Amino acid sequence: MLTLTRSQWNLLFAGMLLFGTFFIAATRVRPLTSTAAPPALVSADTTPAPQADHPAPDFTLMRLDGTPVVLNKLKGQVALINIWATWCPPCRAEMPTIEAAYAQYRDQGFTVLAVNLQEDPRSVAAFMQEYSLTFPALLDLDGQVSRTYQALSLPSSFFVDKKGVIRAVYHGPMPRSVIAGTVEQLLQEGT
Amino acid sequence: MYPLVQIGPFRLSSGGLVLLLALILGGSMLARVARARGGEQLARQADNCFYPVLIGAMIGGRLWYGLFNLDLYGRNPGLFVALRVSDFAGPGALLGGLLAGYLWCRWNEFDKLRLADSAALALPLVQALASIGLLLSGEAFGMPTTLPWGVPLFGTMRHPTQLYFTLAALIVLSVLAWLSRRPLPVGTLAVVYLGLNGLALLVIEALRADSLRLPAGIRVAQVFGLALILAAVNWARWHIPSSSLTTQAETTPTGLQGQP
Numbered sequence: 001m002l003t004l005t006r007s008q009w010n011l012l013f014a015g016m017l018l019f020g021t022f023f024i025a026a027t028r029v030r031p032l033t034s035t036a037a038p039p040a041l042v043s044a045d046t047t048p049a050p051q052a053d054h055p056a057p058d059f060t061l062m063r064l065d066g067t068p069v070v071l072n073k074l075k076g077q078v079a080l081i082n083i084w085a086t087w088c089p090p091c092r093a094e095m096p097t098i099e100a101a102y103a104q105y106r107d108q109g110f111t112v113l114a115v116n117l118q119e120d121p122r123s124v125a126a127f128m129q130e131y132s133l134t135f136p137a138l139l140d141l142d143g144q145v146s147r148t149y150q151a152l153s154l155p156s157s158f159f160v161d162k163k164g165v166i167r168a169v170y171h172g173p174m175p176r177s178v179i180a181g182t183v184e185q186l187l188q189e190g191t
Numbered sequence: 192m193y194p195l196v197q198i199g200p201f202r203l204s205s206g207g208l209v210l211l212l213a214l215i216l217g218g219s220m221l222a223r224v225a226r227a228r229g230g231e232q233l234a235r236q237a238d239n240c241f242y243p244v245l246i247g248a249m250i251g252g253r254l255w256y257g258l259f260n261l262d263l264y265g266r267n268p269g270l271f272v273a274l275r276v277s278d279f280a281g282p283g284a285l286l287g288g289l290l291a292g293y294l295w296c297r298w299n300e301f302d303k304l305r306l307a308d309s310a311a312l313a314l315p316l317v318q319a320l321a322s323i324g325l326l327l328s329g330e331a332f333g334m335p336t337t338l339p340w341g342v343p344l345f346g347t348m349r350h351p352t353q354l355y356f357t358l359a360a361l362i363v364l365s366v367l368a369w370l371s372r373r374p375l376p377v378g379t380l381a382v383v384y385l386g387l388n389g390l391a392l393l394v395i396e397a398l399r400a401d402s403l404r405l406p407a408g409i410r411v412a413q414v415f416g417l418a419l420i421l422a423a424v425n426w427a428r429w430h431i432p433s434s435s436l437t438t439q440a441e442t443t444p445t446g447l448q449g450q451p
Binding site for chain 1: 260262263266267270273274275277278328329330331332344345347393394397400401402404407408409410413414416417420421424425427428431
């Protein structure tokens with residue numbers, strides 16, 4: 001069985017303290033350390049589909065101010081297409097997290113397209129104002145885009161890389177770390 | 192990630208389901224271990240403790256996560272009470288559960304140390320399963336790697352840190368199961384559990400890409416892990432006799448199965 005004298009325990013304590021402190025300092029996250037890496041090979045599938053490794057199906061939707069947004073014109077940026085509704089509690093819970101990511105990464109080429117599912121524009125505008133959301137809300141008035149993206153549950157999120165390829169799909173509210181991890185990875189990649 | 196289980200019109204998160212399964216299993220395992228180590232009375236106390244400890248762990252886990260994401264949570268305090276399976280931090284959950292368990296046991300005059308030893312034998316399995324849930328939900332993900340056992344996530348191969356945590360929990364369980372068959376001072380299993388968990392946090396957290404951080408890039412879970420290790424060693428140097436563990440007078444009942 002284990003047999004240690006008091007002084008040996010003291011030595012172990014001091015040793016662990018020194019080793020632990022050194023290890024923590026050595027493995028800290030340095031400002032220039034990237035948590036992203038070159039991507040694994042992405043499938044060359046060219047058929048647009050709401051699935052990972054397929055080109056994102058193109059759409060044109062109106063913003064609340066009436067200006068059109070064309071998905072394919074956003075190539076060169078990383079886009080999060082988030083399909084949501086104001087009546088959906090998980091969507092509401094997720095919005096502040098998306099806004100935080102938008103504020104953090106928009107200057108690096110990240111944009112959010114919050115595709116609202118068939119709601120009155122005034123309700124959407126009121127919601128965006130209430131939650132202080134600054135990313136564009138798009139109005140899917142006839143539900144066509146939501147159907148194309150097969151958004152059977154809300155929220156549904158599609159991360160589109162700079163080439164317009166869907167790289168990750170999430171159903172349900174995303175934690176902050178998942179949004180940040182996905183966005184940082186895609187921002188690191190070239191066009 | 193986020194594979195969903197379709198039940199009629201409902202889609203349930205598989206990560207959340209695994210976590211739920213882990214909690215149910217943990218509750219049942221705690222009662223079983225407590226019964227084996229302290230009879231019906233300890234099993235009743237364990238049952239009585241389960242929900243207060245669970246609630247304490249949930250509050251602690253969310254508070255910890257929120258405090259280290261204060262830029263987001265400070266502006267949206269509602270997130271502290273948002274009903275979602277994610278946004279819990281392990282160290283906070285451990286602290287919250289420990290505090291709630293201590294206060295509940297003290298309030299009810301339960302046998303704190305024997306319950307803690309029983310919990311130490313039940314918790315690793317819960318952690319092992321919960322870590323698989325994290326893998327399914329894409330949380331607690333690792334740094335990029337070229338190692339052959341990397342998992343694809345966010346378009347690249349990454350360390351399967353969630354599986355490392357699962358493996359660590361199973362190793363902790365094996366060590367504790369081995370120790371539980373030996374006569375040890377009451378509370379030793381709980382302390383060993385905390386110390387080994389601290390070691391796992393210290394080492395594995397270094398490979399995580401989404402660690403909560405202190406200034407200068409220090410990973411807060413590593414600091415917490417080191418504190419657990421030091422607390423465990425400190426406890427051992429005062430409570431474990433310098434001659435040999437086997438000569439201790441006050442000992443636990445034998446093993447996982449045996450009645451005292």
